Amino acid sequence: MKVSPxxxxxxxxxxxxxxxxxxxxxxxxxQELVDQICAKAKLEDYVEKTNYIISKQTDWSFLKASSExxxxxGAKKILEIKLIGTGPGVAxxxxxxxxxxxxxxxxxxxISAEGLEKKTHSSAWIKALEEAGCLIIINSITxxxxxxxxxxxxxxxxxxxxSEASHLLAEKTEGNLLATLQEIxxxxxxxxxxxxxxxxxxxxxxxxxxxxIFDLSNAFIAGNKKRTAIVLESLKAEGTPExxxxxxxxxELTNLFKVMNQKSTKGIWGPRHxxxxxxxxxxxxxxxxxxxxxxxxxxxxxxxxxGSQQDSWQAIRELTLTx
Numbered sequence: 001m002k003v004s005p006x007x008x009x010x011x012x013x014x015x016x017x018x019x020x021x022x023x024x025x026x027x028x029x030x031q032e033l034v035d036q037i038c039a040k041a042k043l044e045d046y047v048e049k050t051n052y053i054i055s056k057q058t059d060w061s062f063l064k065a066s067s068e069x070x071x072x073x074g075a076k077k078i079l080e081i082k083l084i085g086t087g088p089g090v091a092x093x094x095x096x097x098x099x100x101x102x103x104x105x106x107x108x109x110x111i112s113a114e115g116l117e118k119k120t121h122s123s124a125w126i127k128a129l130e131e132a133g134c135l136i137i138i139n140s141i142t143x144x145x146x147x148x149x150x151x152x153x154x155x156x157x158x159x160x161x162x163s164e165a166s167h168l169l170a171e172k173t174e175g176n177l178l179a180t181l182q183e184i185x186x187x188x189x190x191x192x193x194x195x196x197x198x199x200x201x202x203x204x205x206x207x208x209x210x211x212x213i214f215d216l217s218n219a220f221i222a223g224n225k226k227r228t229a230i231v232l233e234s235l236k237a238e239g240t241p242e243x244x245x246x247x248x249x250x251x252e253l254t255n256l257f258k259v260m261n262q263k264s265t266k267g268i269w270g271p272r273h274x275x276x277x278x279x280x281x282x283x284x285x286x287x288x289x290x291x292x293x294x295x296x297x298x299x300x301x302x303x304x305x306x307g308s309q310q311d312s313w314q315a316i317r318e319l320t321l322t323x
Contacts, residue, residue, distance in 0.1 A: 002135045008033055011134065012040040018103035019133025021111045021126060025140045025272055028177040030112045033136060038078055041108045046076040053082045060088075060095035076106050083113040085269050093125040100125075100132035109133070115272045141177065146170040150180060154196065157188040165201035172205050211235060213248050220320060221252045222277050223284065228320045242304050242312045249319065250297045256281060257290055285323075293323045 003011045011017075020037050024030045038049065052062065063079075081088075088096060096111070103109065111129060120126070121137065129135060141149050147166035154161035161169075161184075173180040187196055187204050194200070211231045219227040235245065255268050259282040265275040296319045303310040 001133075002130060002137070005029070005033060005136055005138050008036060008136060012036065016041055016044055016046075016108060017133040018105070018107070019100060019109045019111070019129050020136065021113070021129040021133065022136045022138060023113045023116055023121060023126075024138030025115060026138070026177050027114050028181060029138045029141070030114055033138070034080065034110055034112055037108070037110060041076075041078050044076070046078050046108050048075065049078040049080065051080045051082065053084070054086070054088060054092065056089065058089075058092065060091050063095045063099050076108075078108045078110065080110040080112060083111065083116065085115040085271070085275075087113075087116060087120050087123070088125060093123070096125045097128040100128040103132055115270070115275075117272070141175070143170065143175050146173075146175060146180070149177075150184065153181065153184055154187070157184055158193045159184070159188055159191070159196050160194075161187075161196040161201070162198065164198040165196050168198055168201050169205065213240070213244060216245065217248045217252050218274070218277070220249060220323075221256065221274075221281055223281060225321055229317070232317065232320060236313060242300075242316065245316055246297065246300055246304065246312075249316070250294075250301075253290065253293055253297060256285065257294070260285075260287060260290065289323065293319060 016037075022030050022033055038046075052058070063081075087093070099109065126135065147163065147170045150166040150169055151161050151163070154166075169180060169183055173183065183205060187201070190204055191200055211234045213235070216228065216231045216235060219231055232245070255278055258268060259265055259278050265278055268275065268278065270278075296315070299308070299310065300312055300315045300319065302308055303312045303315060
């Protein structure tokens, strides 16, 4: 059966299902629901938990063994299978479909799938899981919805966050749920059981590092030169090493080169919005410009290691502004 994230609590009250499949873009949203399911399962004596993070090399025999070898001593267990940016593959699809036909009554199987393509949502293995248990599709929180999420999450930490303060935090974190949650947790430590107005919110977030290396990566690969320049100067002021900056830019250019060569994002890890940005950038940038940028990376790397008198920071600025 299909259940919305908002109705999962009521569904769990009715009883634990043998299978839960959770599909979404944000790991934090997925994890919150996984935690709810696990908490309910533990109340019903499913005390052990085993995690499997799926890769191309995964041996799916563990799932077949689970369905064939019931625990004679009645030990109840939770199995969580994590799919990150990829489906289960041919072998995994078959293993999941076979398991769904005859689930192990002594286990709760949780499949958490982050960043799956939408066309995958109608796959046979997902339909099999839905028929045997519970399917939860988690829609991403938009920037417009984020202030409400901040207020509701704040209440879980015994904070009353005002509307103005929630909008300020949403603007600051720009939709990054993990960064937003970290700020809420910090507020709970600084102002326990208090009302959070815009003044308290401003004083809290002003003490935080404004940007991180991934903000630079995202702005750079999206071609947003103005934001890239702002983030770069902020990181420089905070003392971020040139080597880390260069690694970030090099990784994005290398990923972009892969996309241009193979005409897809296959084999590149990342959330769906990141992969979409790579695909869009690959259609806008010429191969010659990309190769020139990679040559610049090599020269900057040499200068950082003392191979030339070039100012590495200035060279990095030029690369981000001219690419």
